[in-house]
Amino acid sequence: MTTMPNDDWFTCLSRCEAVVPCGSGQHVVRWEAGALELDNHADPEAERVLAALGGGKARCVEVAEAWTRHAADLTVLLVGPRGPDGIVVGWEDVDAAGQDGRRGGGLGPGAPGGPGQVPVRRPSTMLAAAMARASAQRSQLLQEHAEARQRRTDLLSLLALGPAFQVRLAGQVVAAHAGLLGEPDEQGRSRRPALTAALEGRLALVAERWIGIDPDYVKASLHAGPGWGSVELTGRGEQRRLQVSLPADWVARVWACGLALVGRHLVVAVDRAGWPDARVLALPAPGAEPVLLDVHARGGSPAGPDGEHPAGEGSVGESAASDGPHWEI
Amino acid sequence: MNREGAETYLRLLAEAAMRRALAASPEQRLAGSADPGGHRTRLKLVGQALAAVGALDFGTLGDILVDFNLAMAVRAASDPGRDPGQALATSLALHGQPVHQLPVTWGVRLGLGRVEVTGPASPGAGPAGPTGPEREPGPDDADRFVPVGLKVPFRDADVSGELFLMSYTRTRAGARFFAVWNIRAPALRDISLIPFGQITVADDRGARYGLEFAPSGDSGWTSEIVLCPAPPPGARWLDVTAPGSTTVRVGLGAPDGDGTGNALVSKTETSPGEHLLATIGERLLTAVPDQPRNPWRQATAVAPPALRHMAAGLGDIVGALEAADVLSPLSPVPARLATLCASLGIAEHGIMAPPARQLPEPWLSVLSHYQRRKPEPVPLLDGYAAMTAALPELDGIGLTLLGLHHSEGGSSLYALARGPLPEAFLGPFGIDPTFPLSVWLRDSGGRWHAARPAERRRSGSRDAEPTMRLQLVPPLTRATPWAEVLAGGQTAEVRTRLPLRWGYPS
Numbered sequence: 001m002t003t004m005p006n007d008d009w010f011t012c013l014s015r016c017e018a019v020v021p022c023g024s025g026q027h028v029v030r031w032e033a034g035a036l037e038l039d040n041h042a043d044p045e046a047e048r049v050l051a052a053l054g055g056g057k058a059r060c061v062e063v064a065e066a067w068t069r070h071a072a073d074l075t076v077l078l079v080g081p082r083g084p085d086g087i088v089v090g091w092e093d094v095d096a097a098g099q100d101g102r103r104g105g106g107l108g109p110g111a112p113g114g115p116g117q118v119p120v121r122r123p124s125t126m127l128a129a130a131m132a133r134a135s136a137q138r139s140q141l142l143q144e145h146a147e148a149r150q151r152r153t154d155l156l157s158l159l160a161l162g163p164a165f166q167v168r169l170a171g172q173v174v175a176a177h178a179g180l181l182g183e184p185d186e187q188g189r190s191r192r193p194a195l196t197a198a199l200e201g202r203l204a205l206v207a208e209r210w211i212g213i214d215p216d217y218v219k220a221s222l223h224a225g226p227g228w229g230s231v232e233l234t235g236r237g238e239q240r241r242l243q244v245s246l247p248a249d250w251v252a253r254v255w256a257c258g259l260a261l262v263g264r265h266l267v268v269a270v271d272r273a274g275w276p277d278a279r280v281l282a283l284p285a286p287g288a289e290p291v292l293l294d295v296h297a298r299g300g301s302p303a304g305p306d307g308e309h310p311a312g313e314g315s316v317g318e319s320a321a322s323d324g325p326h327w328e329i
Numbered sequence: 330m331n332r333e334g335a336e337t338y339l340r341l342l343a344e345a346a347m348r349r350a351l352a353a354s355p356e357q358r359l360a361g362s363a364d365p366g367g368h369r370t371r372l373k374l375v376g377q378a379l380a381a382v383g384a385l386d387f388g389t390l391g392d393i394l395v396d397f398n399l400a401m402a403v404r405a406a407s408d409p410g411r412d413p414g415q416a417l418a419t420s421l422a423l424h425g426q427p428v429h430q431l432p433v434t435w436g437v438r439l440g441l442g443r444v445e446v447t448g449p450a451s452p453g454a455g456p457a458g459p460t461g462p463e464r465e466p467g468p469d470d471a472d473r474f475v476p477v478g479l480k481v482p483f484r485d486a487d488v489s490g491e492l493f494l495m496s497y498t499r500t501r502a503g504a505r506f507f508a509v510w511n512i513r514a515p516a517l518r519d520i521s522l523i524p525f526g527q528i529t530v531a532d533d534r535g536a537r538y539g540l541e542f543a544p545s546g547d548s549g550w551t552s553e554i555v556l557c558p559a560p561p562p563g564a565r566w567l568d569v570t571a572p573g574s575t576t577v578r579v580g581l582g583a584p585d586g587d588g589t590g591n592a593l594v595s596k597t598e599t600s601p602g603e604h605l606l607a608t609i610g611e612r613l614l615t616a617v618p619d620q621p622r623n624p625w626r627q628a629t630a631v632a633p634p635a636l637r638h639m640a641a642g643l644g645d646i647v648g649a650l651e652a653a654d655v656l657s658p659l660s661p662v663p664a665r666l667a668t669l670c671a672s673l674g675i676a677e678h679g680i681m682a683p684p685a686r687q688l689p690e691p692w693l694s695v696l697s698h699y700q701r702r703k704p705e706p707v708p709l710l711d712g713y714a715a716m717t718a719a720l721p722e723l724d725g726i727g728l729t730l731l732g733l734h735h736s737e738g739g740s741s742l743y744a745l746a747r748g749p750l751p752e753a754f755l756g757p758f759g760i761d762p763t764f765p766l767s768v769w770l771r772d773s774g775g776r777w778h779a780a781r782p783a784e785r786r787r788s789g790s791r792d793a794e795p796t797m798r799l800q801l802v803p804p805l806t807r808a809t810p811w812a813e814v815l816a817g818g819q820t821a822e823v824r825t826r827l828p829l830r831w832g833y834p835s
Binding site: 079088152159193197204 | 332333336337339340341343344345347348349388389392393395396397399400403404406
């Protein structure tokens with residue numbers, strides 16, 4: 001068993017696809033080996049250049065750009081899925097939200113200080129200074145709104161790709177940060193809080209299915225150092241608590257790959273990554289010694305990130321969930 | 330302070346809140362409320378508490394709230410009971426804006442709540458502004474605070490009334506009277522009718538001063554009258570002459586002792602978390618509606634529903650403060666807060682500590698006022714009391730008491746605040762965390778009145794010294810001849826007892 005695996009986090013994941021309405025057609029967006037591919041766009045870079053020159057940008061290209069922008073965005077972990085159901089967002093929802101955002105800007109030409117405002121008299125020095133401040137604030141507000149709108153559209157588009165993409169994006173983000181716990185992120189903030197919450201939020205639901213514990217009684221922390229971590233159950237009844245310490249990349253290597261719960265075992269690490277066959281280290285019960293299990297992915301069966309079947313059917317996003325593996329011992 | 334612990338706590342709370350919200354029954358989720366179960370409110374409340382003690386910056390807090398709202402919106406839209414055509418658009422509209430989840434000003438946002446807006450005014454600035462060049466203060470630059478307590482009647486063809494000068498202050502930001510005004514005629518009580526242009530002020534050397542009138546933003550009865558330029562430090566008196574009346578002489582003689590009202594300072598080693606919880610306790614105490622005017626109608630002796638709703642998050646606030654290492658798990662303050670909640674009829678506060686047997690004396694005094702519920706046989710007349718004391722600095726804030734005003738059943742204590750006061754922002758329970766002092770007043774009958782910050786007023790030339798109106802809860806019920814003022818900071822508290830000179834409008 002290795003504690004610092006050298007293989008890619010997504011080695012246990014198969015490819016997946018989603019159908020995206022693009023222009024007048026339906027295009028396939030594909031994820032494979034950690035990368036997003038646009039099968040219907042031979043030269044996305046050239047399309048970006050054309051778009052920069054004033055042409056329209058294809059939705060597939062926009063989605064790929066959004067993926068790139070958020071592939072290391074820790075905030076994705078708060079919005080993204082926790083359990084097998086994924087999040088259902090349709091492309092018509094993305095369009096409606098985008099139009100609503102543009103309508104609801106609230107800072108149109110008629111707003112104070114906006115274009116179209118004709119000064120009726122020459123302002124005093126103090127008034128001019130106040131107007132300059134207001135104008136600067138308004139510019140900043142507009143910029144913030146535009147950025148926030150773009151970000152929201154990005155995230156909704158990525159969610160619209162479906163649960164299979166949603167969990168892969170979460171895995172991508174966690175993998176981008178898990179090895180850098182000791183370093184602050186680009187904004188100078190610690191990475192630990194978001195990663196701890198991402199771990200506990202997902203593990204709590206897995207633990208509920210594993211041993212029937214109330215998710216509120218699951219406490220997770222990031223494990224550092226040798227070994228896979230620890231899982232300890234304490235107390236009884238209302239006082240029962242499950243204390244779990246796992247490496248940050250558990251969310252990427254185990255949960256996002258659909259391996260969290262296999263054959264009533266909690267998978268705590270991947271010993272030999274691969275698809276459709278892998279070997280994992282798993283616990284039959286809290287406090288028990290971990291055992292090595294050879295697991296096999298059975299394709300074609302809808303499955304969520306904890307290896308169980310998702311509830312609900314029928315959206316564009318959910319069709320992609322069938323690309324997720326269902327692991328068996 | 331453990332900022333990482335603080336952020337982790339808030340993010341884990343967001344996870345739990347989302348789980349609980351989604352586990353709620355479909356009826357609750359589809360009820361149309363923007364915040365079913367109050368999870369969003371509680372998350373914001375805890376975030377505000379962490380920001381108030383400096384354990385979390387506004388940028389991070391805003392990001393968490395925005396993402397939490399988006400996460401809730403997309404999940405609510407996935408609810409099978411919703412109309413598929415409108416689901417996400419409606420949900421996004423219901424669950425909030427993508428930016429600015431916190432009601433903070435630009436100054437606070439850009440400076441992440443740590444904007445040093447104010448500081449001691451420079452000595453050379455004078456009343457025109459605090460931004461002049463710094464120089465070493467000389468012996469003549471000592472601040473002067475004088476209780477005045479004099480009435481200046483005025484009368485001309487259009488208006489008659491009076492100004493009651495409560496106090497005179499001369500600081501590096503300038504010189505000013507703090508006054509209450511009253512117009513007897515005409516019936517229209519418009520402050521612009523006061524003939525300020527005809528009121529003259531001259532000192533003992535014959536120098537004359539211009540007046541700048543700055544009405545207060547509250548009831549309009551109080552105001553500051555700025556003298557331009559500031560009289561010299563050695564001025565012995567000021568003669569104030571208003572149209573239609575005789576000259577009133579305001580003595581500026583030797584200040585009373587050191588100007589602090591013989592204040593007693595004692596150390597109080599409270600942590601930032603304890604201080605915040607105590608402030609929240611005071612906020613709860615002062616949120617209870619007072620005795621109704623109609624004695625036959627029973628008062629509501631419990632905190633109003635909005636506060637009760639928020640108080641459900643107190644346990645989370647305690648946990649968050651402990652996670653941020655600004656509150657010891659052994660602190661007695663959470664237990665006091667639990668007792669206070671129980672006394673106010675707030676059952677679901679979430680504080681795990683067992684209730685304390687004892688509460689601070691001022692808290693008990695206010696609680697007994699609520700429980701007494703007896704209206705005063707003779708209500709206190711509208712009036713004003715001169716009182717002036719510059720309290721020793723607490724947590725970097727110098728508070729100078731300017732006077733008391735009782736009007737229309739409400740009492741207010743006015744004070745000048747000097748020091749590094751950042752721009753105000755809304756903290757948990759509506760408190761202003763940037764004013765870090767707790768102020769209480771005890772009347773001659775031994776009853777305590779919480780002085781809750783109700784208004785902070787700055788004007789361009791005195792940005793460094795805002796005037797604060799502190800609303801007394803409960804209001805005064807008699808013209809107390811003296812008052813003991815207790816101001817508490819995180820590291821020390823100060824007590825001073827001051828005689829009061831009451832005046833009443835004619």
